[in-house]
Amino acid sequence: MRATVKDVARLANVSPKTVSNVVNGTVPVSPATRERVEQAMAQLDYVPNFSARGLRNGRTGLIALALPDLATPFSAELVHEIVEVAHGERLAVQLEETGNDPQRELELLTRARANLVDGLILNPVALDQSAVAPGMTLPPAVILGEVQQDIVDGVGVDSVGGARAITRALAEGGRRRIAILGVMRHVDAATAETRTRGYREALAELGIPWDPELEIVCDEWQPAGGAAALAGFLETHEPPEALFCFTDSLAYGALSVLAAAGLSVPGDVAVAGFDDLAMSPYAVPALTSVAFSRRHIAEEAVRLLLEQIDDRGRPPRQVVVPFEIRRRASTG
Amino acid sequence: MRATVKDVARLANVSPKTVSNVVNGTVPVSPATRERVEQAMAQLDYVPNFSARGLRNGRTGLIALALPDLATPFSAELVHEIVEVAHGERLAVQLEETGNDPQRELELLTRARANLVDGLILNPVALDQSAVAPGMTLPPAVILGEVQQDIVDGVGVDSVGGARAITRALAEGGRRRIAILGVMRHVDAATAETRTRGYREALAELGIPWDPELEIVCDEWQPAGGAAALAGFLETHEPPEALFCFTDSLAYGALSVLAAAGLSVPGDVAVAGFDDLAMSPYAVPALTSVAFSRRHIAEEAVRLLLEQIDDRGRPPRQVVVPFEIRRRASTG
DNA sequence: TTGAAAGCGTTACCAC
DNA sequence: GTGGTAACGCTTTCAA
Numbered sequence: 001m002r003a004t005v006k007d008v009a010r011l012a013n014v015s016p017k018t019v020s021n022v023v024n025g026t027v028p029v030s031p032a033t034r035e036r037v038e039q040a041m042a043q044l045d046y047v048p049n050f051s052a053r054g055l056r057n058g059r060t061g062l063i064a065l066a067l068p069d070l071a072t073p074f075s076a077e078l079v080h081e082i083v084e085v086a087h088g089e090r091l092a093v094q095l096e097e098t099g100n101d102p103q104r105e106l107e108l109l110t111r112a113r114a115n116l117v118d119g120l121i122l123n124p125v126a127l128d129q130s131a132v133a134p135g136m137t138l139p140p141a142v143i144l145g146e147v148q149q150d151i152v153d154g155v156g157v158d159s160v161g162g163a164r165a166i167t168r169a170l171a172e173g174g175r176r177r178i179a180i181l182g183v184m185r186h187v188d189a190a191t192a193e194t195r196t197r198g199y200r201e202a203l204a205e206l207g208i209p210w211d212p213e214l215e216i217v218c219d220e221w222q223p224a225g226g227a228a229a230l231a232g233f234l235e236t237h238e239p240p241e242a243l244f245c246f247t248d249s250l251a252y253g254a255l256s257v258l259a260a261a262g263l264s265v266p267g268d269v270a271v272a273g274f275d276d277l278a279m280s281p282y283a284v285p286a287l288t289s290v291a292f293s294r295r296h297i298a299e300e301a302v303r304l305l306l307e308q309i310d311d312r313g314r315p316p317r318q319v320v321v322p323f324e325i326r327r328r329a330s331t332g
Numbered sequence: 333m334r335a336t337v338k339d340v341a342r343l344a345n346v347s348p349k350t351v352s353n354v355v356n357g358t359v360p361v362s363p364a365t366r367e368r369v370e371q372a373m374a375q376l377d378y379v380p381n382f383s384a385r386g387l388r389n390g391r392t393g394l395i396a397l398a399l400p401d402l403a404t405p406f407s408a409e410l411v412h413e414i415v416e417v418a419h420g421e422r423l424a425v426q427l428e429e430t431g432n433d434p435q436r437e438l439e440l441l442t443r444a445r446a447n448l449v450d451g452l453i454l455n456p457v458a459l460d461q462s463a464v465a466p467g468m469t470l471p472p473a474v475i476l477g478e479v480q481q482d483i484v485d486g487v488g489v490d491s492v493g494g495a496r497a498i499t500r501a502l503a504e505g506g507r508r509r510i511a512i513l514g515v516m517r518h519v520d521a522a523t524a525e526t527r528t529r530g531y532r533e534a535l536a537e538l539g540i541p542w543d544p545e546l547e548i549v550c551d552e553w554q555p556a557g558g559a560a561a562l563a564g565f566l567e568t569h570e571p572p573e574a575l576f577c578f579t580d581s582l583a584y585g586a587l588s589v590l591a592a593a594g595l596s597v598p599g600d601v602a603v604a605g606f607d608d609l610a611m612s613p614y615a616v617p618a619l620t621s622v623a624f625s626r627r628h629i630a631e632e633a634v635r636l637l638l639e640q641i642d643d644r645g646r647p648p649r650q651v652v653v654p655f656e657i658r659r660r661a662s663t664g
Numbered sequence: 665t666t667g668a669a670a671g672c673g674t675t676a677c678c679a680c
Numbered sequence: 681g682t683g684g685t686a687a688c689g690c691t692t693t694c695a696a
Contacts, residue, residue: 001607004689016669020691030665051386052689055672060383062394062448070415071610076408083427084404092448094394094426095415116382143617223614242638243656249611256614278403279581282588284616315570336673352675362681384673387688520682667696672689680683 001109003044012040023048063305066096066108068125072222072249073277078144089302091118100125100187104246109141109152119305125189140308142301145303146175146190154318155297158189162290162323163198164205166244166272169288169325171206173332175230175241175270178203179214179233181226181254182246186219195246195274214240218250226253234261239269242331247278248273248289255283266332276326280311285329292323335376344372355380360491371577386448390642395637396449398428398440400457404554404581405609410476413630414453421634423450432457432519441473451637457521472640474633475612478522485636486650487629491523494622494655497539498576498604501620501657503538505664507573507602510535511546511560511565511585518551527578527606550582558585567594571601574663580605580612583619587662591616598664610656617661624655 005016012019014033021027023039029037040046054060065082067075083093098104106126109268121141143154170178180199184192196215203210218229226245230253240259245251251273258265265271265285275281276291300319307314337348344351346365353359354369361369372378380518386392388660397414399407426449430436437456451472475486504512513530516524528547535542550561558577562585571593576581582606590597597603597617608623632651637647 005691006689012464016689017668017691018666021666024691028665033665049689051383052672054383054672054693055381055387055688056692058672061450069412071409071412073405073408073419074413076405077403079408079411079427080401080429082402083429089430092426092428094424095411095417096424097412097419116392172562187682223611252611252614255616256618259616279555279584282559282584284587284591286588306370317498338673349675349684350671350682353682356675360681365681381673384688385675387672387690388674388676390688462679665696668694670691670693672691674688676688677686677687678684680681 002049003046003295004049005046007044008037008040008046011044012036013128016256019186042053059309060116061090062092062094063115063302064094064096064108064120066098066105066120066122068082068098068100070095070097072134074078074247074249075280076273077278077294078123078297081294082301085295085302091302098122108136109138110146118147118309119250121301121305125187125191128294140305140312142304142308144297144301146194149317150318153308153316155300155304156291156318156320156324157292157297158320159194160198160201162274162292163195163244164202165323165325166274166288166290167199167202169327170242170244170270170272170331171202171208173247173270176206176208177211177214177238177241178208178244179216179240180214180244180246181230182216182221182250183215184219185217190245199244204275206307213237221247221251223256226250227257228253230257231253237264241268242270245271245273248275249278250291251280251287251330255285255287263331270331272331280326281328284328288328289326290323291326292321297323334381335378337378339376340369340372340378343376344368353578368391368467375492377474391450391641392448393422394424394426394449395484395634396426396428396440396452398430398437398452400430400432400455402427405611406579406581409626410455410629413626414633417627417630417634422637423634430454430456441470450641453637455631457519457523471636472597472644474636474640476633478526478630482594482650483648485640485648487632487636488650489622489629489653489655490652491526491625492530492533493607494624495527495576496534497530497536497655497657498606498620499531500538500572500661501533501606502576502602502663503540505602508538508540509543509546509570509572510540510574510576511548511572512576512578513548513550514551514553514582515547516551516591524578529578545569550578554580554581555585555588556585558582559589560585562586562589563593575604577603577605578609580609580615580619580621583612583621583662584615587615587617587619597662602663604663612658613660615662620660620663621658622660624653624656628653 005019008019009016021029086093121142123144143152145156216233218225273289276289280287337351340351342347353361418425453474456474473484477486477488548565550557605621608621612619
């Protein structure tokens, strides 16, 4: 059986309260007592019971991270940073997968495993504003991605700006037939919308007429989905001069299809992505992308969450992290 | 303030125990009572307090998953499957990152956050047998990867067999100068050792003399590490006819370097990996790899863990999941 | 600076 | 089938 505060207290000849004081370090304890208690803890291999602590003071030291698809490289990079940052704040991270299901997203946000986790970092895909009624009491939560919920804290990239900048970068070599890959039809995805908007704004600024044919639909933002969508496009259309893929994962699929079709990148088609995944410099050819710091996002998200936990009802706040274009071989 | 069993009981005119019975469904409850209680729960938006439940019955419904590096695509695929399988067993997953630190691995395994999680799935890199003394009482734990701990449950692939099979596959076209990428020098990594062993066994079977020069050292199993190691090799050696990379991530780095060096794959060098990541079919060229089911691993790991939780002290068990060679363009 | 007692929300045990 | 009571391990009063 595992040792409890009582066991430690008995062995150290103190009261349970004193043991607690030593463990938590809030109240000063005399060095001699502290020494005795610490020795007793070591001897009994004492580990605090987090359930009991959580029950007593309403905090578990656990936060939940909910992402639509955990299997992607992007999720991995984000999870990694959030776990690391949370660890630095002595928080553990519990993982949830929402699978693009708005119902599941909403459920987490409202009911939550409300009493197991202190707060929630959520990357919703299809959660729309109206779902969260203003009256509801929400758990401390931070939304990742496009800012659409002004009721909750949010952290996101400037998707419109990034899309505009990368579209302009693709146009630099004089290319004007610029396509995008990743427009969503069946899902109401804010990220796809904002990136489309940035693309269109760039076209307007460049004086390039908008051609709806060049907005390639792809509901699955994975290499397989991107490959299938682009392959379908090439069956009925001339290749574009440039292609902006809404994520690097989509771009990998695109590069694969272009290589198979005997089209050279960037000779025939310049290709760019968004996210700048860790492996994008090692794509063939190395992929130009819109980069932003996952660490930065993680830090802001955890910080905002802790602020909310400490001060419920503080007004919601939005943070936008900056992006940067990384030019590599895929755009020449 | 959040509703408790007492609030629900009062509203439904029953005792707290009855509410508990309804929630847990172990003891039969009359339909009428059940109806009243469920209505009261809905009305009060009742959510059970997991800390209290955990304190009371010694189970939290949380398991920990500890991986060396969460940022890799492989981790993402594994995490995804384990979270899904655990979810099916009504378990939540808490994530830990060990960063190849044996100290951290050992700490998790022995002390653990012992009272917050019911069990632990651990993918150790450098944990050696001797670290875990036979006398220690360990929490329920399952080790992922090479079977080296016969004190604990384990789930792994047949790394030796996979490495041998892929080496033989690389030799099929008559190639005899076959190199490997991913041998570890600074880390005592079981996976690297077993894959090296499989490679050497295949060479012996094929009658190909062993050349230590062709065992390329690379301590970092990422595209960047693989690229750097292979680039260094090519500076002082002729290119091999075939290259077995110990993971697909390493292979991505290798493909990138070979393309930059103007070497064709598979024309000049056939390349194969291990893991068969989701994006490997979309590498340029599509990557041949040793495949195994992450889902299978997840199912076995969670199953073994649950068995242990239900029956502490049952003798440790080892599971080996099968592999399969997936031939793609990178080997012709 | 330390001790005693109460209570967090839940469920197991035992009565009815 | 249902209700009381006690206990899980911890921390927060309040006293000394």
